[in-house]
Amino acid sequence: YSAFGMEKAFVNMLKRPEIFIEIHNRIVDFYLKSNKIFYEATKGKVDAVLIGNDFGGQKRLMLSPELINKFAMPGAKKIVDQAKSYGLKVIYHSCGSIFEAIPELIKLSVDAIHPIQALATDMEPKRLKKHFFKQVSFCGGVDAQELLVFGTPDQVREKVHELEKIFPTGLIISPSHEAILPDIPPENIEALFQAAKS
Numbered sequence: 001y002s003a004f005g006m007e008k009a010f011v012n013m014l015k016r017p018e019i020f021i022e023i024h025n026r027i028v029d030f031y032l033k034s035n036k037i038f039y040e041a042t043k044g045k046v047d048a049v050l051i052g053n054d055f056g057g058q059k060r061l062m063l064s065p066e067l068i069n070k071f072a073m074p075g076a077k078k079i080v081d082q083a084k085s086y087g088l089k090v091i092y093h094s095c096g097s098i099f100e101a102i103p104e105l106i107k108l109s110v111d112a113i114h115p116i117q118a119l120a121t122d123m124e125p126k127r128l129k130k131h132f133f134k135q136v137s138f139c140g141g142v143d144a145q146e147l148l149v150f151g152t153p154d155q156v157r158e159k160v161h162e163l164e165k166i167f168p169t170g171l172i173i174s175p176s177h178e179a180i181l182p183d184i185p186p187e188n189i190e191a192l193f194q195a196a197k198s
Contacts, residue, residue: 055068056097090108
């Protein structure tokens with residue numbers, strides 16, 4: 001979306017799809033060339049890469065699964081396939097309520113999906129396990145919107161242990177965001193990682 005801005009990108013998908021696809025293809029080509037340089041320089045030193053694009057808002061997908069499949073997946077497949085050709089695991093990042101897009105990500109052969117945005121619609125860990133267990137792993141699940149910001153260290157530890165019971169395997173415990181945000185108290189960050197290690 002960055003080439004146009006999000007709203008204009010969505011409009012171009014519908015009104016000028018040929019322009020969107022041409023620019024998207026050029027961006028994908030840029031990443032393929034850049035990634036090749038990185039992968040060649042780091043051979044044997046990197047185990048996994050994080051790639052992605054946000055498809056979800058808090059309550060639903062921002063695009064229909066059909067539009068995601070038409071406009072995002074062809075380029076994503078090239079980038080995933082390239083990483084796999086170097087023997088790397090692929091973690092695909094997409095914030096929000098992305099339940100309906102997960103089957104498309106599984107078709108790409110991604111190894112893990114990041115994050116489980118804990119408060120987004122249909123992203124409850126039990127629901128994800130029921131529908132996608134053994135098809136893909138997940139990363140996240142510890143709510144970074146409310147729990148980590150306003151909760152106590154004990155509540156954070158309790159959530160980590162709850163997630164470990166739901167996903168004894170197939171889950172990387174982390175905040176449900178791509179970064180540890182500045183409004184999260186240090187004691188909650190410490191509680192999160194201590195509980196995940198224990």
